[in-house]
Amino acid sequence: xxxxxIGIDVGxxxxxxxxxxxxxxxLDELRSSTPQDxxxxxxxxxxxxxxxxxxxLCARHGLDPxxxxxxxxxxxxxxxxxRLAEAANLVGAAGASFPELLAESLGATHVYMENDGNCAALxxxxxxxxxxxxxxxxxxxxxxxxxxxxxxGVLMRxxxxxxxxxxxxxxxxxxxxxxxxxxxCWERYASGGGLARLTFEWANxxxxxxxxxxxxxAQNVRGEDVTRAAxxxxxxxxxxxxxxxxxxxxxxxNLVAILDAGHFVVGGGLSxxxxxxxxxxxxxxxxxTFGYDKREAILLxxxxxxxxxxxxxxxxxxxxxxx
Amino acid sequence: xxxxxIGIDVGxxxxxxxxxxxxxxxLDELRSSTPQDxxxxxxxxxxxxxxxxxxxLCARHGLDPxxxxxxxxxxxxxxxxxRLAEAANLVGAAGASFPELLAESLGATHVYMENDGNCAALxxxxxxxxxxxxxxxxxxxxxxxxxxxxxxGVLMRxxxxxxxxxxxxxxxxxxxxxxxxxxxCWERYASGGGLARLTFEWANxxxxxxxxxxxxxAQNVRGEDVTRAAxxxxxxxxxxxxxxxxxxxxxxxNLVAILDAGHFVVGGGLSxxxxxxxxxxxxxxxxxTFGYDKREAILLxxxxxxxxxxxxxxxxxxxxxxx
Numbered sequence: 001x002x003x004x005x006i007g008i009d010v011g012x013x014x015x016x017x018x019x020x021x022x023x024x025x026x027l028d029e030l031r032s033s034t035p036q037d038x039x040x041x042x043x044x045x046x047x048x049x050x051x052x053x054x055x056x057l058c059a060r061h062g063l064d065p066x067x068x069x070x071x072x073x074x075x076x077x078x079x080x081x082x083r084l085a086e087a088a089n090l091v092g093a094a095g096a097s098f099p100e101l102l103a104e105s106l107g108a109t110h111v112y113m114e115n116d117g118n119c120a121a122l123x124x125x126x127x128x129x130x131x132x133x134x135x136x137x138x139x140x141x142x143x144x145x146x147x148x149x150x151x152x153g154v155l156m157r158x159x160x161x162x163x164x165x166x167x168x169x170x171x172x173x174x175x176x177x178x179x180x181x182x183x184x185c186w187e188r189y190a191s192g193g194g195l196a197r198l199t200f201e202w203a204n205x206x207x208x209x210x211x212x213x214x215x216x217x218a219q220n221v222r223g224e225d226v227t228r229a230a231x232x233x234x235x236x237x238x239x240x241x242x243x244x245x246x247x248x249x250x251x252x253x254n255l256v257a258i259l260d261a262g263h264f265v266v267g268g269g270l271s272x273x274x275x276x277x278x279x280x281x282x283x284x285x286x287x288x289t290f291g292y293d294k295r296e297a298i299l300l301x302x303x304x305x306x307x308x309x310x311x312x313x314x315x316x317x318x319x320x321x322x323x
Numbered sequence: 324x325x326x327x328x329i330g331i332d333v334g335x336x337x338x339x340x341x342x343x344x345x346x347x348x349x350l351d352e353l354r355s356s357t358p359q360d361x362x363x364x365x366x367x368x369x370x371x372x373x374x375x376x377x378x379x380l381c382a383r384h385g386l387d388p389x390x391x392x393x394x395x396x397x398x399x400x401x402x403x404x405x406r407l408a409e410a411a412n413l414v415g416a417a418g419a420s421f422p423e424l425l426a427e428s429l430g431a432t433h434v435y436m437e438n439d440g441n442c443a444a445l446x447x448x449x450x451x452x453x454x455x456x457x458x459x460x461x462x463x464x465x466x467x468x469x470x471x472x473x474x475x476g477v478l479m480r481x482x483x484x485x486x487x488x489x490x491x492x493x494x495x496x497x498x499x500x501x502x503x504x505x506x507x508c509w510e511r512y513a514s515g516g517g518l519a520r521l522t523f524e525w526a527n528x529x530x531x532x533x534x535x536x537x538x539x540x541a542q543n544v545r546g547e548d549v550t551r552a553a554x555x556x557x558x559x560x561x562x563x564x565x566x567x568x569x570x571x572x573x574x575x576x577n578l579v580a581i582l583d584a585g586h587f588v589v590g591g592g593l594s595x596x597x598x599x600x601x602x603x604x605x606x607x608x609x610x611x612t613f614g615y616d617k618r619e620a621i622l623l624x625x626x627x628x629x630x631x632x633x634x635x636x637x638x639x640x641x642x643x644x645x646x
Contacts, residue, residue, distance in 0.1 A: 077614050077617055085617040086614050135482065149581070149582075151479060152477075154475075156474060156583075157583065158458070158582055158584065158585070159586075159618065159619055160583055160617070160619055162614065162617075163581070163582055164583075165580045165581070165613060165614075166580065168580040168613040169581055170494060170573060170576070170577055170611075171493060171494070171496050172496045173494050173498075173570075173573055180613050180614070182611065182613060250493060250496055254493055255581070257489065257492050258486070258487070258488070258581065258582075259472075259481055259581075260479075260482050260484070260485040260486040260488070261482065262481070262482030262483075288505065290488060290508075291400050291408065291409050291488075291503070294400050294408040294409050295482065295483050295485065296483055
């Protein structure tokens with residue numbers, strides 16, 4: 001195994017790059033904005049940002065990018081060959097091969113790409129909350145819901161490499177419209193985006209009167225206002241958070257039925273709400289899971305790597321593929 | 324591997340036992356009713372029926388049950404240790420260990436138990452529509468929906484052995500009540516029971532006028548009437564079958580999102596409707612699957628073993644565990 005690797009977690013608005021040891025220690029990190037223009041075609045502008053991050057980290061530490069293992073975690077559908085098939089939140093990046101683009105710009109020869117939820121799963125498995133646990137499901141609550149399924153210690157990649165897109169499991173047929181073009185996807189109910197959508201609905205229906213007054217009108221109430229107020233104990237906010245927790249448990253219970261999953265690691269941007277969401281979701285999970293009392297305990301644990309899970313996991317992918 | 328095995332597929336009303344070669348050839352078979360009384364405690368009455376089947380097949384072929392591999396496929400939650408944790412359709416059988424009961428009554432020493440959907444998956448994998456296919460999902464459409472998930476050629480059993488209970492994936496949160504105590508389970512929409520439920524609803528709403536007249540009243544229209552009339556081309560029946568196909572595809576699309584499944588084998592008692600359901604479900608699957616056009620083709624094939632899938636799979640379990 002190489003001594004160091006770079007892992008990059010690419011999001012819709014920013015990319016987080018980390019320089020990592022084989023033990024999962026972060027030696028350095030760098031945050032950059034991802035471009036919103038599409039100049040130069042599929043993924044070129046995004047690849048330029050990632051190449052700059054790699055170049056900067058290499059320069060700081062006297063490393064040569066040519067034979068450094070580099071892992072990239074991408075939202076969307078990443079093919080087994082490392083090509084990005086679809087990325088709703090990355091303008092103009094679909095179809096791009098980031099390994100090829102980074103080879104061109106930096107001469108890097110060991111660049112690997114994987115879905116960001118899968119990266120988070122591999123990161124947690126190697127160095128986080130799922131260390132030593134060979135069967136678990138990673139659930140990343142951000143704007144949407146990402147995920148990664150590990151069985152027998154191996155990531156379930158599926159036919160195309162798209163496995164673990166649990167956020168697009170429909171829990172409400174013909175329900176709320178989703179960015180994927182579908183209706184009723186889990187992530188429209190139990191993610192940050194789901195919280196925002198429910199907040200908008202509830203505020204408009206007059207179900208958040210205190211917050212509407214605080215925020216200067218129902219139309220101004222945001223998801224963050226709800227989680228903050230819920231943390232302070234405001235009833236109407238707690239009721240909404242409780243609803244999100246119910247939806248979270250609803251999807252988790254489905255995964256239990258299908259996979260007989262016994263362990264979920266919950267991370268992602270909405271994990272600030274973990275203190276509020278997870279305890280409630282645990283209660284609902286008991287109520288909603290088919291045959292709950294016949295099963296061993298189902299663990300629902302917060303991410304161990306928090307904001308670094310995706311980037312660390314991407315580095316892990318690079319270590320693993322190269323070794 | 325032994326020369327012969329017995330596989331038994333136990334349902335809510337009958338049990339089908341087959342005597343099978345290692346190549347999957349059926350030498351003999353036997354159907355018996357399963358008891359509806361609970362005399363003698365957990366599973367004793369059912370075990371007696373199964374023991375009779377084994378004894379009869381053994382007598383007919385001059386076999387000794389003591390060292391014959393015997394596999395039992397059971398509806399419900401079957402633990403990894405072969406104990407039945409829950410069986411909604413088998414009165415009084417929960418908690419029973421059929422391997423122990425058959426050891427007591429016949430002296431049989433190689434009795435293995437597995438969930439019936441898992442058995443069907445293993446049967447199709449060994450000798451049916453999934454021969455040579457190491458990643459697929461078995462979907463059995465009966466009164467409910469059973470299933471079995473095979474990845475990398477191995478059955479996904481999960482934490483307790485309950486993996487593949489896909490019928491209890493909720494596709495309509497707070498939807499139709501299910502025998503499991505939940506609401507909105509897939510099997511309430513896309514199985515024989517789902518067809519029956521929708522038939523009842525549609526007939527009561529006056530949406531099946533021709534059938535209501537034929538059957539002497541809306542209250543008399545049954546699922547079988549609908550599938551028969553659909554086969555004859557009656558519009559109102561075809562519309563209802565189309566709705567069931569939509570729900571079938573809705574659940575399949577969820578499994579694609581989660582597992583990136585590329586192959587489904589569809590069997591079970593409702594498979595008589597395969598000619599009507601599957602072509603329609605294929606069309607809806609294209610519409611409902613997240614990123615459908617980015618994926619390799621998703622195959623939806625009818626069972627190769629039809630009514631024998633579960634019993635053959637149970638025999639396969641016995642062969643495999645003993646070898």
